[in-house]
Amino acid sequence: MKKQYFGTDGIRGEVGQFPIVPEFITRLGYAAGIVLSQNAEPGERCKILIGKDTRVSGYLLEAALEAGFAAAGVDVMLCGPMPTPGVAYLTKALRLSAGVVISASHNAYQDNGIKFFSAEGGKLTDEFELAIEAELAKPMGCVSSKDIGKAFRIDDAAGRYIEFCKSTFPGDLNLKGLKLVVDCANGAAYHIAPHVFHELGAEVISIGVQPDGRNINDGCGATAPEALITKVKEVGADLGIALDGDADRLQMVDATGRLFNGDELLYVLVKDRIDRGQALGGVVGTLMTNLAVENAIKGLGIGFERANVGDRYVLELLKERGWIIGGEGSGHLLCLDQHSTGDGTIAALQVLAAMSKNKQSLAQLLDFVKIFPQVLLNVKFKAGYDWKSDAKLKSKISQVETDLQGTGRVLIRASGTEPLLRVMVEAQDSAVAMSSAKSIADLVPIS
Numbered sequence: 001m002k003k004q005y006f007g008t009d010g011i012r013g014e015v016g017q018f019p020i021v022p023e024f025i026t027r028l029g030y031a032a033g034i035v036l037s038q039n040a041e042p043g044e045r046c047k048i049l050i051g052k053d054t055r056v057s058g059y060l061l062e063a064a065l066e067a068g069f070a071a072a073g074v075d076v077m078l079c080g081p082m083p084t085p086g087v088a089y090l091t092k093a094l095r096l097s098a099g100v101v102i103s104a105s106h107n108a109y110q111d112n113g114i115k116f117f118s119a120e121g122g123k124l125t126d127e128f129e130l131a132i133e134a135e136l137a138k139p140m141g142c143v144s145s146k147d148i149g150k151a152f153r154i155d156d157a158a159g160r161y162i163e164f165c166k167s168t169f170p171g172d173l174n175l176k177g178l179k180l181v182v183d184c185a186n187g188a189a190y191h192i193a194p195h196v197f198h199e200l201g202a203e204v205i206s207i208g209v210q211p212d213g214r215n216i217n218d219g220c221g222a223t224a225p226e227a228l229i230t231k232v233k234e235v236g237a238d239l240g241i242a243l244d245g246d247a248d249r250l251q252m253v254d255a256t257g258r259l260f261n262g263d264e265l266l267y268v269l270v271k272d273r274i275d276r277g278q279a280l281g282g283v284v285g286t287l288m289t290n291l292a293v294e295n296a297i298k299g300l301g302i303g304f305e306r307a308n309v310g311d312r313y314v315l316e317l318l319k320e321r322g323w324i325i326g327g328e329g330s331g332h333l334l335c336l337d338q339h340s341t342g343d344g345t346i347a348a349l350q351v352l353a354a355m356s357k358n359k360q361s362l363a364q365l366l367d368f369v370k371i372f373p374q375v376l377l378n379v380k381f382k383a384g385y386d387w388k389s390d391a392k393l394k395s396k397i398s399q400v401e402t403d404l405q406g407t408g409r410v411l412i413r414a415s416g417t418e419p420l421l422r423v424m425v426e427a428q429d430s431a432v433a434m435s436s437a438k439s440i441a442d443l444v445p446i447s
Helices: 022-038 057-071 084-093 126-136 157-167 193-199 226-235 262-275 291-298 312-320 344-358 391-404 430-441
Strands: 011-014 047-052 073-083 098-102 110-118 152-155 179-183 202-208 240-242 251-254 282-286 303-307 326-328 331-336 374-380 406-416 420-427
Touching: 011 391, 022 047, 022 057, 022 098, 022 110, 022 126, 047 057, 047 391, 057 098, 057 251, 057 406, 073 084, 073 391, 084 098, 084 110, 084 157, 084 344, 110 126, 126 152, 157 193, 157 312, 157 344, 179 193, 179 226, 179 374, 193 202, 193 240, 226 240, 240 344, 240 420, 251 262, 251 344, 262 282, 262 291, 262 331, 262 344, 282 291, 282 312, 303 391, 312 326, 312 331, 312 406, 331 344, 391 406, 391 430, 406 430
Parallel strands: 047 073, 047 098, 073 152, 179 202, 179 240, 282 303, 282 326
Antiparallel strands: 011 110, 098 110, 240 251, 326 331, 374 420, 406 420
């Protein structure tokens, strides 16, 4: 069955526009509460954790969710602003029935969303989400007064998560002598990440740590690293660390201002574990992972597979294969030997540990990985156009792939929300990548 509300990362949209409106969110809380209760052990009272990022709309949606869960007889634990991976950790650590994050991740403050975590700290299954949607189709009710859910606030949530993050860093290492700039995107990690790095010994200069409800991801964080690059150079820092609004993405910057994206950081994590003799089996990237990174990982003697774009799909393939390391260029990096989900702060600690053990800079660790130029063109096509059946287009794609002769890659994807065809070409030469992408895009009938 096709899901009506849940996308690849929960339910998301503009606040005030359906479904991100109080009435629907209350019904969502009630529906989720009913499904959780139906799957609980006999006599067990469900408890669910609610965390959020720093968007002003979080207050509204938190109250709506709380009301819905209470009406379903589910108790609610409130932890306030908390990174998405922090909610996943606390849900598992506190032995709760599920966790909910109110966040639109890297989007602007006008958007918000709801995503769920299971009791084990992983994403809910498709079957669970479908069950919630089935319950949403029914009228909302309310349990009897004696069974209405209660709400509790967790006062030490931030401290618990900070200690968990620190525990993933090797005990025989520290960050003393390092000067770090940490950009928290005015998001959920503003009161978390700086403490983690400082308590491990680093000198920390924080930016993006003054959220006002409207400035999340606004010219800062992993999706706008220019602010971090400028600050690193200005203060003479050794490294810069950029997280996004809900702190599950990571980008890093070295002292020269060079930006390292998720693809490059993924290789660093993999190489470090291989050097330590850890058996990985293989690594999962996405359809967008740079070919140079795939080739470099395969050169380490391990497998590499591509999942659809999105950390959910990376996680699913990792579990299917029984592997532990995966990620995508946007900065979602999964280290399943450390956490059940992608975590920007923990990923940064893993990279810093690799640098410390090898006594090398990021640039030195990536000396043998030469990222291929990648060109992405978005072409708005005519209504009803079936690109998969276009013989001329298929012929051109085949020709470009032949011309690249294994030194590049072509990826064509249709947008799931707009009449857009995404044409991506990688090649060792940027001019070749651009000309190849344009030659394909020019054959698409535009609207």
